[in-house]
Amino acid sequence: MREGRLLAGRYRLDALLGRGGMGEVWRASDLRLNRTVAIKVLPSHGAPAQAIARFRREAEIAAGLQHPSIATVFDIDTDDDTLFLVMELLNGTDLAAVAAQHPQGLPLTRALPILTQIADALAEAHKNDVVHRDIKPPNVMLLDGDRTKILDFGIARYAEQTTDLTGSAMIGTPAFMAPEQFDRNTPVDHRTDLYALGGVAYQLLTGHRPFTADTVPELLHAV
Incomplete structure (x- = not known):
């Protein structure tokens, strides 16, 4: 382009x-x-x-x-x-950058309203049979007043259908992926998004990701 x-x-x-x-x-x-x-x-x-x-x-x-x-x-x-x-066009900061600015985690009084907005948006999507598949801090924008915006609905599914996954290649960020996403033959549903939301909540409240590893197989074992 x-x-x-x-x-x-x-x-x-x-x-x-x-x-x-x-x-x-x-x-x-x-x-x-x-x-x-x-x-x-x-x-x-x-x-x-x-x-x-x-x-x-x-x-x-x-x-x-x-x-x-x-x-x-x-x-x-x-x-x-x-x-x-x-x-x-959104003017704000993604949640990953916000989390990086708070290595000890956000105060509960700030994190809870953010997480509630994300959960409410996912509930609306799931009610319409839409699963995001890639909920993670970079896919959530934080606007003024800590208003949230979830980005990229449907894009993870497109990536799954158009990318040749070989070896350790993965769609999405493994640290926030539900176990079923590590196997392309296993279907996903709304619970996949809820698992990822739990990972986002963990990072916001503690300052670090729920699972870390040097390789994807090690991460899968940790999950």
């Missing part, structure tokens, strides 16, 4: 905000509605058509979730071989 590129004849990429294993995030301009948005560009070159179609369906369901602690998805589209999501 490059600055200034126009996606779907409507969205202009203005500045790269971040890059990771599941694509890039850009600040962009919606030229049709004259508003600033965030765009997540996902790697789709060579991805199975079935995986892309499934992702679009799940993303559309997630986009229909109406909750103050779930980041709003405005659009899902493709441009040539580029798959992207258009989301609200």
